[in-house]
Amino acid sequence: xxxxxxxxxxxxxxxxxxxxxxxxxxxxxxxxxxxxxxxxxxxxxxxxxxxxxxxxxxxxxxxxxxxxxxxxxxxxxxxxxxxxxxxxxxxxxxxxxxxxxxxxxxxxxxxxxxxxxxxxxxxxxxxxxxxxxxxxxxxxxxxxxxxxxxxxxxxxxxxxxxxxxxxxxxxxxxxxxxxxxxxxxxxxxxxxxxxxxxxxxxxxxxxxxxxxxxxxxxxxxxxxxxxxxxxxxxxxxxxxxxxxxxxxxxxxxxxxxxxxxxxxxxxxxxxxxxxxxxxxxxxxxxxxxxxxxxxxxxxxxxxxxxxxxxxxxxxxxxxxxxxxxxxxxxxxxxxxxxxxxxxxxxxxxxxxxxxxxxxxxxxxxxxxxxxxxxxxxxxxxxxxxxxxxxxxxxxxxxxxxxxxxxxxxxxxxxxxx
RNA sequence: GCGAUCGUAGCUCAGUUGGUUAGAGCGCCGGUUUGUGGUACCGGAGGUCGCGGGUUCGAACCCCGUCGAUCGCCCCA
Numbered sequence: 001x002x003x004x005x006x007x008x009x010x011x012x013x014x015x016x017x018x019x020x021x022x023x024x025x026x027x028x029x030x031x032x033x034x035x036x037x038x039x040x041x042x043x044x045x046x047x048x049x050x051x052x053x054x055x056x057x058x059x060x061x062x063x064x065x066x067x068x069x070x071x072x073x074x075x076x077x078x079x080x081x082x083x084x085x086x087x088x089x090x091x092x093x094x095x096x097x098x099x100x101x102x103x104x105x106x107x108x109x110x111x112x113x114x115x116x117x118x119x120x121x122x123x124x125x126x127x128x129x130x131x132x133x134x135x136x137x138x139x140x141x142x143x144x145x146x147x148x149x150x151x152x153x154x155x156x157x158x159x160x161x162x163x164x165x166x167x168x169x170x171x172x173x174x175x176x177x178x179x180x181x182x183x184x185x186x187x188x189x190x191x192x193x194x195x196x197x198x199x200x201x202x203x204x205x206x207x208x209x210x211x212x213x214x215x216x217x218x219x220x221x222x223x224x225x226x227x228x229x230x231x232x233x234x235x236x237x238x239x240x241x242x243x244x245x246x247x248x249x250x251x252x253x254x255x256x257x258x259x260x261x262x263x264x265x266x267x268x269x270x271x272x273x274x275x276x277x278x279x280x281x282x283x284x285x286x287x288x289x290x291x292x293x294x295x296x297x298x299x300x301x302x303x304x305x306x307x308x309x310x311x312x313x314x315x316x317x318x319x320x321x322x323x324x325x326x327x328x329x330x331x332x333x334x335x336x337x338x339x340x341x342x343x344x345x346x347x348x349x350x351x352x353x354x355x356x357x358x359x360x361x362x363x364x365x366x367x368x369x370x371x372x373x374x375x376x377x378x379x380x381x382x383x384x385x386x387x388x389x390x391x392x393x394x395x396x397x398x399x400x401x402x403x404x405x406x407x408x409x410x411x412x413x414x415x416x417x
Numbered sequence: 418g419c420g421a422u423c424g425u426a427g428c429u430c431a432g433u434u435g436g437u438u439a440g441a442g443c444g445c446c447g448g449u450u451u452g453u454g455g456u457a458c459c460g461g462a463g464g465u466c467g468c469g470g471g472u473u474c475g476a477a478c479c480c481c482g483u484c485g486a487u488c489g490c491c492c493c494a
Contacts, residue, residue, distance in 0.1 A: 007485075053494085062492060066418090084494045112494095117418085119488060195491070203492095211490085261494065285489065313494090336453095367447065376454050383454070398454065 011116065011124025013317075018325035023127075025326055026319045027109055029155050030129045037148045039107035039131055044088045046111065050078040055301050056087040058262055069113045069124075081113035085130040086295065086311055087302075093134055094304040102135025102307075109316065121286035127316040137308030139236050142267045142294060143243030145310055149290055150249045153271060158322045160277035161289050164254035165241070165269045169225060169233040171297070174265070178204060180223040188218050208256035224255055236266055263297035267310065279322045289322065290314035329359070333408060334380035336371050337364035338387040345393065346386050349412045356411045358404070382408055 008014065015023055034041075054064050069081040082088050085108060098104055109129040116122055131148060133141040146163065153161060168174045182204050189197055193212035200207065208219060229237070244251050251269075259268050270291040273279035280287065292312025299307035333353050337346035346364050353360040363375040375383060382399035395412065399405035 010485085057494060063494060067492070067494085086494075114493085116492075117490095118486090119490095122493090206492090259494085260492090286493095288493090291494095369448085369450095369452085372453060373455075379455080385453075396453085400454080 009124065011118040013123055013125070018327060019320065021326040021328055022320040022323045023316055025323055026156060026316050027129065030107070030109060030152060033148060033152045033155060034107040034131065036151075037105070037144065039105040039148070042089065042092070042106045042108045044082070044085065044092065044108060044110070047079050047081050048088050048091065050080040052091050052302070053080050053083060053087050056090065056263070056298055058301075063260075067114050067116060069115055083112055083114045085112070085128065085313060086132065086298070089130075089132055089134070089311075090298050090302055090304075090309070093307070094299065094302060099135065099305075099307075103141065104134045105132075106134070107131045119286070120284035121315065121318045121321065123317065128313045129316060129319075130311065130313040132309060132311035134309040135307055136310070137296070139239035139243060139267075141308075142240045142310050143247055143249075145292070145312060146240075146244060146251075146269065147247040147249055149271065149312055149314070150247075153290070156319060156323055158279060158289070158319070160274045160279045161271045161322075162274055163244075163249060163251040163269060164257055164272050165244075165251045165267070166254050166257040167225060167229065167233065167237040167240075167266050168259065168264055168268055168293075169229045170265055173225070173229045173233045177223065177225045177228040180228065181205065181207070184221075184223055185218070192218070203260055205258040206260060208258055219256065222256075226255075233266065240267055259293055261295075263295045263301060264293050265296040266294040268293035269312070271314075273322075282321045283318060286318065289318055331361055331378050331380040332358045332404060333360040333382045333384060334375040334378045335360060335362045335364075336375035336383060336385045337362070338368050338371055338385060340364075340368070341388065342386040342393055345395075349384060349386075352411045353408065356407065358407060358411075384408065384412060 031041075050068070050070050053068060057064050063083075068083050070078055071080075073079050089106060089108070092098065093104070107130065109127065111125050111127050113125055116124060118124060131145060133145055150163065153159075169177065182200065185192065185196070185200050185204060185207055189200065191214065192200070192207070193210065193214045195212060196207045196210050196215050199210075207215060208222065210216070210219070226234075241251070254270075257268055257270060270288045272287050273283060273289065279289070283289070290312055291314070292310070294308070294310040296306070296308045298309065299305065335346050335350045335353070337343050343364050346362055350360050350362040361375075361378055361380070363371050363378070365371075366374065372385065375385075381401045382397060382404050385396045387394050387396070397405065397408060397412070399408065
């Protein structure tokens, strides 16, 4: 290990080989499915004014103060590497007048940055796919978005995850529920874990998904959102669930599923591996594969007109773990040159094969005697060998695939020298 | 920020209660087999055992520190 080589930044990854193939498979599948649902592609900046994220997330949270990659540029302006897509898309929607396209369905993917301690399925630079519907307040938008997520997971071959669904109601319902939770947990405060006692002040909803055994006894009897839902909020949720049923999307109710941020309204959801499944084992403690919700309050926090919106995002690395290692596509042709005087013949054959749409590798270096071995190890369906027989150039071809053999003959034997 | 486990060739790993010049497989390079669909044989390069200190006659091994990795807690947009 050379002392001079700089190390990669903590929490960044160099993805290669089968893992990189799995990553690409996730992105390609997402791109294909997103077209089926007519989501339009957007490309966003990787960094924004810190304000964009601070205002949308809420200034107070740990998330803003500790988990963002922020820095000053040369003009002294505070910038931040995007920790999520939603805030930047909302900003673009407002600054570019995309209201004219509403309701707007957009999709994107790329790197995101969060200053966190790396662990299984969590990195400082990680990658997500993302889909948003902006300017659509009706429950059908939630249904469409969730149907797309469900289809994506199935097309990725992931069948052991389930949609966990909840509603947070409208702003009034949500506040009433929150107040009731605080009151309830205050009553048993002494018996809660230290973490949850702190959460009581900062983020009471989060007590509901505490992992601490000391908290669990109190969770079952905690107030439920359903008791606080307004008539409209109930109707909205009912429309979402019946729409999902109609679309054939399986779901389970998750009464304790919450969102930390204030701008979330109504639908909140996560796709989570089924207990004991292969996917659950593959993900370790990072169980959520895809998550999102309705964020009707966000646009206002960025100074825009009230605009309903709903979206989700999913970690590409986590999806790639569930998809499993994928091998590179098999090589079709290995071109082996066993005598250096024939190298240019090999080069032109290799080149002609590729231009004719066949994947090809040239083996013309190293010990001539070992080239055949080296070439055959590439695992190609066909091998083309250039060698010298009695001082004359000789071409031989072997193939396990007759159609491929014909295609090769058409290219290699007819190519102008 | 906290905790646990781990750091030996390019890769995956051995290394006996501390004992001489630190090993294997794979990969890489070269040679042999006049070989032709992966599998043979021989040889070679490549390691201050993460780094720094300590204990000891002697440390890859024991102790302390440090850096890094992994997994978990907190947090999770």
